[in-house]
Amino acid sequence: MTKHSFKRVDADPNFVAEEETLLKRYYEEGIVDQYLHKNDSSKKHFTFFDGPITANNPMGVHHGWGRTYKDLWQKYKNLQGYKQRFQNGFDCQGLWVEVEVEKELGFTNKKQIEEYGIEKFVELCKARVNKYSKIQTDQSKRLGYFMDWDHSYYTMSDANNYMIWHFLKVCHEQGWIYKGHHSVPWCPRCQTAISQHEMLTEDYKELVHDSVYLELPIQGRQHEFLLIWTTTPWTIPANIAVAVDPKLKYALVQGTSGDKFWVAEDAVERIFGSEKKGILQTVLGKELVGLHYTAPFDHLPAVKSVQVDNPDTFHSVVATDPLILPIVTTEGTGLVHTAVSAGSEDFKLGKLRGLPLIPVIDDEANYLSDGFGEFSGKNAKKHPELIIDFLKKQNASGHPCLFKVERYKHRYPACWRCKTELVWKVADEWYISMDQPGKDGRTLRSRMQSVAQKITWLPDFGLERELDWLANMHDWLISKPNRYWGLALPIYECECGHVQVLGSPAELQEKAVSGWDQFAGHSPHKPHIDQVKISCEKCGKAVSRINDVGNVWLDAGVIPFSTLLDPQTGPFSWMSHHLRQFWVMPPFWPRTAAPCTNPGATPSNLTRPPAKLASISCAGSTFASLLRKISCLATKKLTKSAVNSILFSGILIAFLSMPV
Ligand SMILES: [Zn+2]
Ligand SMILES: [Zn+2]
Structure with a gap:
């Protein structure tokens, strides 16, 4: 008989249990430590920037997926003998955390936050981040993910926030920061603006709304109407103009009732089918430009006053600009309802054509309390039937204006955090300009485009995506009004109109005229930061910080700089005026960085590791290498726009902070 040789x-x-035993062994026997320090004396460097995970909830499966890729990448480089940073990052600030804390407290609107107390609310946001960063750390360890878990970076840290201050000051010195009065996407629940960077593909919902065909009587012509179509009937009171394509053919169609309607020639069959007597006339769109019309809400005082002040442009037919608002004939009528205050394209076209605007809704998307008659105070988005019912009543009373209502399925954007459908409203917001020439005469857009091409992208199509993004990029909306937990934008706007942007706490202390002592010792967050008033360098008056917090893409985008140390003296790089010389990998990571991990790094958002990184890192930086490093930022979600956004943030910041 042979003896068994297997257990x-x-x-x-x-x-x-077996996994836990094995993990315990990894840590107790120093295996992880040996791994992290294996290449400490290596001359070859590889820098991986961990795009931070939001420390707002336990990790999901998708996080585990992304983290596995990140870990795999770093383990691979470790086996190749590269010295690396193993710093994990936690994204801490912003609306996502606020929304969860609001849920915990059972709040449904921001008034409840103010009643509760901003200081207590902000503390709860911090506490939530601390709690979930610990949970995510444990979960990541369970994955067998090897990082320097005791030295993760936190985007709520002073280092990160003050680094953004420095960045914004540089932008301001270049003349790129401005306050814009624009029509912006807006979440009526969060009562804040949503930037283009936040409107990710997955935040569009497939929805069915009532779309409306509206007949607008042309002034001076009998029974002749412009036929327009809109999927957002709540915006009809904001109508200022009707846009046509000057080169497109439009037909005057006689309906069965005898009334005549202008529509694009190519849309006639789709709209009317056999319900018409015939086509009376065909002209190019340019022939319609300059016509005036009346609309169903002209009786509202808010609309009337705009009409009185702008008799030439109010309710006129204007030529579109195909780059702003291209007109198609596959849907709609080819005549486009232009509500300057309630749409980004409408706003831009309005600016180009010198059109006025009628602000119609407040922060919660209620019709404004002044000037909107029976609609005042009612919610425009929740109750689109308000408008449609009114139009139906008009029809019934012998003033036909509603041609037809049609159910329409389309992709409509929702708030990325609370999933409420967005509206567009005019608001004063702060922006970083893409097309304002800086001190050297070059725009930020052109600088970014040229640097993007110096990056080695893996896979190659990353470059195409980035360039596409950069070419179409709007100015960057960096402010979030009405919110509490986030970067305190260091913008101080005096009544006299002068704007100061501060670049460091030292500058804040130096310019403070009151409140510094109360603030000292606190993190630069609401409400403490706002106790400090500075003096206006122009008129000498005391100035408060603007009330807004910052866009969260700033938080993650700045980490390639905020996590750097001055190799000589130890402090964070934001304290230095000579940032460039600090582009040296610290031996290990900031001991004082506040407590956070990131989902979603896959090969699709990693770039090829630069071959010459070691020599570049040690010799200070060249711009291209910096960008290669930044392009290693892992991203939050695997969508085109998310990848582009975070790369964009990183690249943008790289551009500003490092001389090309
Ligand atoms: Zn929201
Ligand atoms: Zn002043």
Whole structure:
């Protein structure tokens, strides 16, 4: 008989317990430590920037997926003998955390936050981040993910916030920061603006709304109407103009009732089918430009006053600009309802054509309390039937204006955090300009485009995406009004109109005229930061910080700089005026960085590791290498726009902070 040489295998193994035993061994026997320090004396460097995970909830499966890729990448480079940073990052600030804390407290609107107390609310946001960063750390360890878990960076840290201050000051010195009065996407629940960077593909919902065909009587012509179509009937009171394509053919169609309607020639069959007597006339769109019309809400005082002040442009037919608002004939009528205050394209076209605007809704998307008659105070978005019912009543009373209502399925944007459908409203917001020439005469857009091409992208199509994004990029909306937990934008706007942007706490202390002592010792967050008033360098008056917090893409985008140390003296790089010389990998990571991990790094958002990184890192930086490093930022979600956004943020900041 032969003797068995194998141990009996347990038929019912406890895998979880076995994993835990193995993990315990990794840590107790110093295996992880040996791994992290394996290449400490290597001359070859590889820098991986961990795009931070939001420390707002336990990790999801998708996080585990992304983190596995990140870990795989770093383990691969470790085996190749590269010295690396193993710093994990936690994204801490912003609306996502606020929304969860609001849920915990049972709040449904921001008034409840103010009643509760901003200081207490902000503390709860911090506490939530601390709690979930610990949970995410444990979960990541369970994945077998090897990082320097004791030295993760936190985007709520002073280092990160003050680094953004420095960045914004540089932008301001270049003349790129401005306050714009624009029509912006807006979440009526969060009562704040949503930037283009936040409107990710997955935040569009497939929805069915009532779309409306509206007949607008042309002034001076009998029974002749412009036929327009809109999927957002709540915006009809904001109508200022009707846009046509000057080169497109339009037909005057006689309906069965005898009334005549202008529509694009190519849309006639789709709209009317056999319900018409015939086509009376065909002209190019330019022939319609300059016509005036009346509309169903002209009786509202808010509309009337705009009409009185702008008799030439009010309710006129204007030529579109195909780059702003291209007109198609596959849907709609080819005549486009232009509500300057309630749409980004409408606003831009309005600016180009010198059109006035009628602000119609407040922060919660209620019709404004002044000037909107029976609609005042009612919610425009929740109750689109308000408008449609009114139009139906008009029809019934012998003033036809509603041609037809049609159910229409389309993709409509929702708030990325609370999933409420967005509206567009005019608001004063702060922006970083893409097309304002800086001190050297070059725009930020052109600088970014040229640097993007110096990056080695993996896969190659990353470059195409980035360039596409950069070419179409709007000015960057960096402010979030009405919110509490986030970067305190260091913008101080005096009544006299002068704007100061501060670049460091030292500058704040130096310019403070009151409140510094109360603030000292606190993190630069609401409400403490706002106790400090500075003096206006122009008129000498005391000035408060603007009330807004910053866009969260700033938080993650700045980390390639905020996590750097001055190799000589130890402090964070934001304290230095000579940032460039600090582009040296610290031996290990900031001991004082506040407590956070990131989902979603896959090969699709990693770039090829630069071959010459070691020599570049040690010799200070060249711009291209910096960008290669930044392009290693792992991203939050695997969508085109998210990848582009975060790369964009990183690249943008790189551009500003490092001389090309
Ligand atoms: Zn929201
Ligand atoms: Zn002043």
